[in-house]
Amino acid sequence: MLKIEFDKAQPIYLQIIDQIKKALARGSLNPGDKLPSQRELALTLGVNPNTIQRVYREMEQMGLTETLRGQGTYIKQGDDLVKMVRSEMVNTVAENFINEMLALGCSKEEIMTLVKQLLDKSIKLKG
Amino acid sequence: MLKIEFDKAQPIYLQIIDQIKKALARGSLNPGDKLPSQRELALTLGVNPNTIQRVYREMEQMGLTETLRGQGTYIKQGDDLVKMVRSEMVNTVAENFINEMLALGCSKEEIMTLVKQLLDKSIKLKG
């Protein structure tokens, strides 16, 4: 039988949090950096300010950011933070990958081989 | 600075084609199988019939299906077909994965180790 489920996109606020976490993990955002104001980010992303409010509130509750009233929102200081976020993102991405590959009927060997192959290719492109 | 772009969801018709390809790759759909009628599928998915018509048209152009007048639409016969679709899906998924991991600053070794680790774990869960 044919069964189709649409990519029910995750909630917007979670997608934005994920993007910010990835920016942290990549190093394009660093501890101490000031995030754009809620209004500014809402405009940039074409999203309602309340949605960004929730993004910032949840990030603060997670201990990712620090919000100073009347001043703005900052990435929290602390070396561990980046490490933890990076390892979290890396794991999530890898788990999703494995699950997709297994669903496509790939064997363990097939997956390992393909990953090795693609890594060699992409490193040659850079080097 | 912070720059965010949403995963603008692909057009619906491409998403549907993708799902059908994945079903083929997984084996939940096989060469010779009859696809639901356009009307039926449109109803099932709650999608405009024109969208489904485009799905079927494009799949036929790709050589994925063949339509027999008055009878319906079938997955084309041929062993190679499944292999090709599967290999196409697998490659796309894996390339996206590698790119994301490299963007997160992972080294080749890190990626290999993590993939091996997760594979061992997920295989134990099944076995």
Added chain:
Amino acid sequence: MLKIEFDKAQPIYLQIIDQIKKALARGSLNPGDKLPSQRELALTLGVNPNTIQRVYREMEQMGLTETLRGQGTYIKQGDDLVKMVRSEMVNTVAENFINEMLALGCSKEEIMTLVKQLLDKSIKLKG
């Protein structure tokens, strides 16, 4: 000089959370009890449903409640929960009291005497 600050009432959502915590501490609400639906409570209190949504969300994040989609929100099971909430509420109330009394210029002795006095009186009323 004369300086007056109004009781800037706490945010409504915090007041409601506090009331629910007090109900738990008093025993008029117990682990396992179902809370009214968001819409119902919003109507009862004459408050916007979004405000109640936040109340329920925050309580879940605190570990106070458990929310089952499509079913409702329940006070979490666990003996410790009531004890912890009760002790938290008791402390908050007492600290506020002490601070108010000290601001009114009461000495330690004065406070102790007055509390003892009032306790004796109120217990006679009951007993």
Added chain:
Amino acid sequence: MLKIEFDKAQPIYLQIIDQIKKALARGSLNPGDKLPSQRELALTLGVNPNTIQRVYREMEQMGLTETLRGQGTYIKQGDDLVKMVRSEMVNTVAENFINEMLALGCSKEEIMTLVKQLLDKSIKLKG
């Protein structure tokens, strides 16, 4: 079942009178002190002048203040006055406290112990 009643904020004029009484009890306002003019206080507090008029009228009826034509409004002389106001405020605060604690299921001993504990702590902080 869950029943919630908001602290319906007292009328503004009562809140203001309360603040003035507390200032007297604390000693930040003393017998003989001149109160600001009604117009000035209304401006300072961002409140309707009629509200302030009621505040001053009621305070005079309570014997708290006296108004000298063309001169202004003063806190009445007399030692007893401060003592009475202070004792009134202190009693109200303490009674509310006891009632809340009993409603939370605290025993007499529990209340006494906690109050003593918090007093010791807060006095250490100062000393």
Added chain:
DNA sequence: GTGGTCTAGACCACC
């Protein structure tokens, strides 16, 4: 019916 997300927009508090 129950909870979850989102938009639009007002108003407040702190700076």
Added chain:
DNA sequence: GTGGTCTAGACCACC
């Protein structure tokens, strides 16, 4: 200008 709270109301997902 920056964040925080709240209302009004739409629409979705799960039951």
